[in-house]
Amino acid sequence: MLNIKNRGFYKSPLNKMMPIALETSDLFAQQDNLRHFFTTVEGGVSNGNYATFNLGAYCGDLPESVQKNRDLLCQELNINSERLIVPREVHKDGIFLVEEDFFQKGKEAREEALAQCDALITQMKNVCLGVTTADCVPVLLYAPEAKIAAAVHAGWRGIACEIVTKTISRLCQMGASIEEIIACTGPCISAEAYQVGPELINEFSKIFHRQDISSILILIQDSIHADLRNAVNIQLENAGISPLNISTHPGCTYYDERYFSARRQGLQSGRLLSGIMMKE
Numbered sequence: 107m108l109n110i111k112n113r114g115f116y117k118s119p120l121n122k123m124m125p126i127a128l129e130t131s132d133l134f135a136q137q138d139n140l141r142h143f144f145t146t147v148e149g150g151v152s153n154g155n156y157a158t159f160n161l162g163a164y165c166g167d168l169p170e171s172v173q174k175n176r177d178l179l180c181q182e183l184n185i186n187s188e189r190l191i192v193p194r195e196v197h198k199d200g201i202f203l204v205e206e207d208f209f210q211k212g213k214e215a216r217e218e219a220l221a222q223c224d225a226l227i228t229q230m231k232n233v234c235l236g237v238t239t240a241d242c243v244p245v246l247l248y249a250p251e252a253k254i255a256a257a258v259h260a261g262w263r264g265i266a267c268e269i270v271t272k273t274i275s276r277l278c279q280m281g282a283s284i285e286e287i288i289a290c291t292g293p294c295i296s297a298e299a300y301q302v303g304p305e306l307i308n309e310f311s312k313i314f315h316r317q318d319i320s321s322i323l324i325l326i327q328d329s330i331h332a333d334l335r336n337a338v339n340i341q342l343e344n345a346g347i348s349p350l351n352i353s354t355h356p357g358c359t360y361y362d363e364r365y366f367s368a369r370r371q372g373l374q375s376g377r378l379l380s381g382i383m384m385k386e
Contacts, residue, residue, distance in 0.1 A: 125149055126159065126182060127364070131290045133353035134248065134382075140255075141183065141234070141383045142246055144292040144355065146364045147376065150175040155375040160366070162238040162377025164194065183383065185232055192236045192379070193223045197263040199272055204228040204235065225258040225273045229280070234383040240366040241300075241359050243338045244292035244380035245270055249282030255382045262302070265337050266309040274345045284346035290353040292380040295369060297324050297333035299360035306332055314340065 126149030134142045150159030151174050156167040161179065163172050173187075180187045191204055200223035208216060226235040235257040237244050242261035248254070258264075258273050278284060307323060307330060314322060314337070322337045323330055335354060342352050359365040359378070366376040 126178060128182070129293075129355070129357075131353040131355070133288055133351070134246065134290050137248065137250055137288075139385045140248060140250075141381075141385055142248075142290070143381050144244070145179070145379045145381075147366060147378075148364070150178060152376060155371050157376070160376030161192075161236070161379035162240070163192070165240075165377055166374040167376065179379070179381075180234075183234055183381075185234060185383070189232060190234045190236060190381070191220070191226055191228075192238060193226055193259065194221045195224050195238065195259045196222055197259075197261050198222070198224060199264065199267040199269040201225040201227060201269070201273055201276055203276075204230060204233060206230065224260075224264050225256060225269055227254065227256045227273065227276060227280070228384075229254050231384050231386050234381045236379045236381040238377035238379050239292065239294065239359075240368040240371075240375055240377050241295040243294040243334050244378070245273075245338060245342075246290045246292070246380060246382045247273065247277060247287060248289075248382065249277055249287050251286045252277070252280065252282040253384060254280055254282050255384050257380060257382050260334070260338055262306050262332065262334060262337075263309075265334065265341065266306075266313060268313060268341065270338055270341045271345050274342075274347070285348070287347055288351045288353075289342050289347055290355070291335060291338055292355045293357035293359050293362070293365050293378065294335055294355075295360045295367065296335070296358035297331045298326065299358060299369065300332050300334065301326075301329045302332045303330075310337070 128143040152160040202223040237259040245258040247256040359367040
């Protein structure tokens with residue numbers, strides 16, 4: 107079940123109080139000392155295609171607006187803004203482990219460390235891992251016994267290079283058991299809105315079994331569409347995660363204007379942020 111919480115208020119230019127709307131998953135909400143969320147467009151200071159709660163730093167918005175929005179989010183999370191970690195996201199399979207030495211680096215060194223990755227993992231408390239999306243699939247992973255959290259940005263290219271599967275393998279290498287891992291996907295583009303071309307079809311055909319392809323690549327009105335949400339769920343289950351331990355967000359970023367959508371608004375549009383944080 108999906109929950110929407112209006113929290114973390116900011117003062118708008120019209121001097122009205124506007125709420126930040128965060129969505130959560132019941133599956134993850136059952137975990138003690140864990141904070142997770144999926145943002146919406148509501149509650150920030152950005153304008154135009156970024157209105158109002160854009161949290162993406164690489165989509166053309168004013169840097170000062172993005173920083174203000176991130177500061178507002180961190181106020182809601184009760185953490186310093188430097189404890190919100192977001193990768194550059196290059197649609198590949200890079201995974202970065204956030205450890206204490208990361209925070210000893212200067213700003214440029216931290217940015218360089220995050221420049222080639224699409225997934226983050228940590229065992230640290232009070233560190234929020236976040237990935238930004240505007241149609242791609244955000245995936246949150248948590249191993250409650252091993253105390254390991256991860257956030258994954260899974261666009262179609264990331265799915266094709268199996269970043270979700272590789273992140274799960276990394277959690278298991280760090281001591282998590284596959285039986286304990288829970289997973290949650292956030293809002294993403296639906297199959298109905300996502301017509302695709304031969305490149306995606308070819309790459310997906312290389313990695314998915316034939317029986318799975320039939321439920322991922324769908325014929326709609328003489329065009330092939332891809333169900334990215336289902337593709338991620340199949341990879342989660344194929345990695346060994348029980349379907350009972352997977353929570354799927356039903357929202358479509360293209361059709362629902364509570365979310366940013368690059369396909370609907372263009373690449374120069376806002377980005378949602380999906381986050382996970384272990385608390386003390």
